[in-house]
Amino acid sequence: MNIAVALAPDWARLARPQPDGYDTQAILDLVAHRLFPWRRRDPAGAPTLFGGRVAVLNRDFSGFSPPQFAPAPPEHPHLAEAEAILAAWPEAVAQVPELIDTIQVWSDTTQTAAVAALRPGSSSHSIEEEFGTIMVTIDSPFGTAQALVHEMAHHKLRAMGVPVVGAARLVANDPAGLYRSPIIVGRLRPMTAVLHAQYSFMHVTQLDVAVHDAPDTSDRLRAQSLYLLARNVPRMEAGDEELRRHLVTDAAGARFAEAFFAWSAEVLLRGRAILDASGYGIPPL
Numbered sequence: 001m002n003i004a005v006a007l008a009p010d011w012a013r014l015a016r017p018q019p020d021g022y023d024t025q026a027i028l029d030l031v032a033h034r035l036f037p038w039r040r041r042d043p044a045g046a047p048t049l050f051g052g053r054v055a056v057l058n059r060d061f062s063g064f065s066p067p068q069f070a071p072a073p074p075e076h077p078h079l080a081e082a083e084a085i086l087a088a089w090p091e092a093v094a095q096v097p098e099l100i101d102t103i104q105v106w107s108d109t110t111q112t113a114a115v116a117a118l119r120p121g122s123s124s125h126s127i128e129e130e131f132g133t134i135m136v137t138i139d140s141p142f143g144t145a146q147a148l149v150h151e152m153a154h155h156k157l158r159a160m161g162v163p164v165v166g167a168a169r170l171v172a173n174d175p176a177g178l179y180r181s182p183i184i185v186g187r188l189r190p191m192t193a194v195l196h197a198q199y200s201f202m203h204v205t206q207l208d209v210a211v212h213d214a215p216d217t218s219d220r221l222r223a224q225s226l227y228l229l230a231r232n233v234p235r236m237e238a239g240d241e242e243l244r245r246h247l248v249t250d251a252a253g254a255r256f257a258e259a260f261f262a263w264s265a266e267v268l269l270r271g272r273a274i275l276d277a278s279g280y281g282i283p284p285l
Contacts, residue, residue, distance in 0.1 A: 011170070011252045014160060015259035017091035017203075023156075024098045030159045031131050038131045041101045047074045049083050050097035059104040063135055064123065072107040072138050079105070081141035082148065088217065089210035092149050092203070099152055102133040116140040120224045122147040128158050142211070142224050146204045153200040160256075164193045170253035171195060179246050182239030191247060198239040199260070205232045206267050212274055230280050233271040240264050 009026035017023060031038040043055035056074040063069070086093040108123060122143030125135045134151035138144050161168035166175055171192050178188035183197040211217055212225035240261070249257050 008252075011160075011256040012259035014156070015256050016206075016263040017089075017095050019091055021094065021098075024095050027099060027156050027159045030161075040132065043101075049079055049103065053097040054100055055102050057102060057104050059106075059135060062127075063104065064106050064125070064137075068108060068110055069106045069123070069137065070109055072105040074105055076105065076138050078138045078141045078144055079103070082138070082144035085142055085145040085211060085221065086148065086207070088214040089149075089207050092152075092207060092210075096148055096152055099155060100132055100134060100148070103148070104133065104135045106135060106137045108137045108139050111137075111139040113139075116143070117220075117224075118227075120146075120228065124151050126151040126154050128163055131155055131159065142221065142228070146207060146228070149203040149207055150200045153203040154196060157196055157199050162192055162195060164196050165190055167192050169250060170256055172248045172250050172253065173246070177246075180238070180242050182235040182242070194239065194242060195247070198236065198243055198264075201232060201236055201239070202260075202264055202267060205229070205236050205271060206263075208232060209267055209270050209274065213270075226274070226278050226280065229271050229275055233268060233275060236264065236271075237268055240268065 009029070010022070014023045014026055041055065043052065046055040046057050048055055056079060058071040058074060060071075083093070086096065106123070116139045120140040120142040122140060123137045124147035126133065132155070134148070134155075136144055136147040136151070160170060162170050173191035175190055175192070177191060179191055179194050181189045181194050181197050183201060184193075189197075208225050208228045212222055212229065217225070243257070244261065247253075247257055
């Protein structure tokens with residue numbers, strides 16, 4: 001694809017993972033035309049996931065801080081469980097190995113197996129200069145699965161020209177303006193950071209809905225999905241309201257935002273219905 005086409009995709013179709021993989025290819029085209037293009041890393045004999053496509057490694061620099069975090073075994077069984085959980089959302093389980101080539105694994109030493117089972121979650125991180133690489137804790141399989149789509153979404157948004165601070169396209173808010181983030185609630189943040197939080201956690205919330213609704217989901221995973229939806233749906237409802245009120249876009253961003261809001265409405269409607277039917281009764285934030 002030439003650079004003119006690569007930089008002018010159908011932005012509406014990048015708002016959510018597409019069944020035909022259109023957005024995956026568009027992201028690959030965008031990172032191929034960076035100043036320093038992404039070149040997929042070879043697993044080079046490392047343990048792998050996703051049919052040998054994604055290497056699982058430890059990281060010995062610039063990772064999570066000890067003593068709370070420590071390198072985890074690259075062949076930990078929770079990783080294969082996380083991949084199996086992702087299969088509940090076909091678009092995501094297809095997209096992750098296309099856009100991610102390296103998972104660097106950690107363990108949260110403050111987590112116990114009992115806590116991870118009752119309150120599944122994870123810590124994760126990715127760096128703009130390292131497209132295709134993500135860092136995740138693997139103490140909870142469901143939490144790890146969420147982290148995979150969460151950090152992949154951050155990479156996608158950066159590839160579209162929206163880092164956490166500043167934006168080359170899509171977002172036109174004044175970088176000095178500060179708004180309420182749905183995730184980091186202790187301080188106001190730039191609109192680009194708010195969009196990152198919302199976009200990444202909408203991927204997470206879609207996964208939670210997909211796992212809950214999958215016909216072969218175990219009772220254990222369905223119970224965990226309810227816990228996660230009770231956390232994420234109210235936060236995403238608040239973030240959706242903040243974006244609708246304050247997001248300023250360019251022309252491409254307007255197409256992206258319209259489609260993103262439509263996807264969000266669909267997922268949040270289903271998520272709220274699941275909570276209501278389960279008796280959670282969690283009010284919006």
